[in-house]
Amino acid sequence: MELSDRQKQILRAIVDIYVSTAEPVGSKAIAALPDVSCSSATIRNEMAELTQMGLLEQPHTSAGRVPSPAGYRLYIDELMQDYRLSLDETKSLNEALELKSQEFDKMMSQVGKLVSKMTNLPAYTVATRRNEAVAKHFDLIQAGPGSIILVLMLSGDVVKNKLVKLPVRVTEADLKLLAAVLNTSLTDLTAEEITGELLDKITRSAGPASPLAPLVMDFTLECLRQQHGDVHLTGQMRLLGQPEYKDAAGKAQEVFETLDEELISNLPAVLPKDGPVQFLVGPENVAKELKDTSVVMMRFDIGEGMQGTIGVVGPTRMDYAKITAKLGYFAENLGRMFQKGGQPTPPPALPDGMKNEE
């Protein structure tokens, strides 16, 4: 069953209005729109039909209409008009994008904070591998008597480190030897290619520092097997700003908790399946606690076999168009950002008249 143009127009208008007011939309409000040329009675007829089709809902008999999940879905897939960011908006997005250069993980969490702030909704970020991870470089640093810091660089410019305490004394030279062995025999291997025999071999040739070897390998395997980095969820409290949670702290808490759990335990669900952007509308969500909650997910590029995902979480009644536009802007520019190694666009001033050659 196809929708008439007018029905589409009405559905779109209802979503648009409801999204910004959070109040059921009446026929009069639609009729009053400048580009609608029929009377409220006609609208009422059309609305009745749309309701029958399951695209609209009525909170109660004498209330206006509210989009149903199916209505939102149709809106997103077919009716949504590209939201054009205003000059002010791009300006503040640009300002926000001046990430302070930092460690990879911190950048990711900062991106989340940023997105959350700019959309005024909770947001999360995850980094995922696009292909099998391999170790790129090992480093062992003496941190104190019996304590060693292992620095591990993986493909995708991810750096992990771990403090290892050992009751065995090792010298700088021992560590250097072990590091060299690791760097020659353990780099550029995927998790599967790292076998027990290999470990044996390394342990044998590692000299006095060999007790370290199994610890290092364990950690390495653990890191290699991680398909994605931590999920950084921030700005949960912004959900409370939404009218649907005005006086339902209990419900909000439930949503928060489910969100937290879902994000860590059900990671694949928070990654867009296909295409750069994906929408999860209300009941399409995994957990039933999130049935009134929607998620907009967008991919962005981080160099070297890594891929980032930004997600924005909000009530099903959320401004999909605007949020998509903002996320799109982020996605476009974050890639560039990460490529540049997180250096702010205007290079930082250097002390004492040093010049930063470009």
Next chain:
Amino acid sequence: MELSDRQKQILRAIVDIYVSTAEPVGSKAIAALPDVSCSSATIRNEMAELTQMGLLEQPHTSAGRVPSPAGYRLYIDELMQDYRLSLDETKSLNEALELKSQEFDKMMSQVGKLVSKMTNLPAYTVATRRNEAVAKHFDLIQAGPGSIILVLMLSGDVVKNKLVKLPVRVTEADLKLLAAVLNTSLTDLTAEEITGELLDKITRSAGPASPLAPLVMDFTLECLRQQHGDVHLTGQMRLLGQPEYKDAAGKAQEVFETLDEELISNLPAVLPKDGPVQFLVGPENVAKELKDTSVVMMRFDIGEGMQGTIGVVGPTRMDYAKITAKLGYFAENLGRMFQKGGQPTPPPALPDGMKNEE
């Protein structure tokens, strides 16, 4: 003006009851307590007096009494009885304490999550330096053409890393040279001791990789100047479980936001000034939005010139005794945890029959 023993007993009882019920406490409820041997009328007289002293408050004429901030303060300073953790509680605390070994920062944030979970309240953690920071080790790793990873180890076993992208080509050997120069001339120096001349000297002797030097030094200075690590705040939503926020999402959001801001902008305020534990009761708080919010802060030990702080945030009506007990337990055991380099108490099973020598 001194309180009589009975007055102390009454005040203590009121705090204890109010803390667990969140309802104003009436004279009858006190009189009904097993270890109270006078009638409700007597209690009423005493309560009137305590109210006049400013230790109790009355929400309205015909309501029971509620402790005033001053009342809480007195309770905390003099009346609070040590809460003894039950066997069940210590058991679950012990289970929780099995931190997965990880990077320092992640451990800190995990500790926060843990405390938040065990107290069912928002919690934060910060690591602070006890003395001037110095760099301990520099490492430069080629990550790709024109991109280098700088790994910096500071005193206190803190490891920082940064991805640097440079339009200048440098070889492995160049990096090794620069790293060597940095390691000889820049380690064990405090931020003040790193001068412009030193930078000049390093740049001159650094060979082809010298353009990197100012970037490295900038980053180093930045790290050295950080008196404390990031503040990890988690479990904000748990505040919503408290009856005071049952239907006041707006207020909760305000508290959240202020909390967030306060924690990052007003760091000294979140660190205990003296003694291992400190309480910030309601109006003693910095921001007026937090006037109904209290904080319990506790120090704990992390080796090597670093010191951790755990804070628990809750409504002024919170179970100070219980929370102090739990925090105390954490503080005691976390020190041990960190000393051991974050290795779980039962050493992890090693693959292929490898033995972990103790």
Next chain:
DNA sequence: TATTGGCACTCAGAGAGATGGAGTGCTAAG
């Protein structure tokens, strides 16, 4: 046949009393 104005009907939400009960302060007796 599609659209429109008109009209009766519905129902959530706000406001106004009315009611009950928990708790107080005070007084007078023990």
Next chain:
DNA sequence: CTTAGCACTCCATCTCTCTGAGTGCCAATA
């Protein structure tokens, strides 16, 4: 100094009513 008794206060809850926004339907219209 303590206690029982009593009048009083005031919040919380409930019910009731009223209002107005919005609908659905019908008959008139183009």
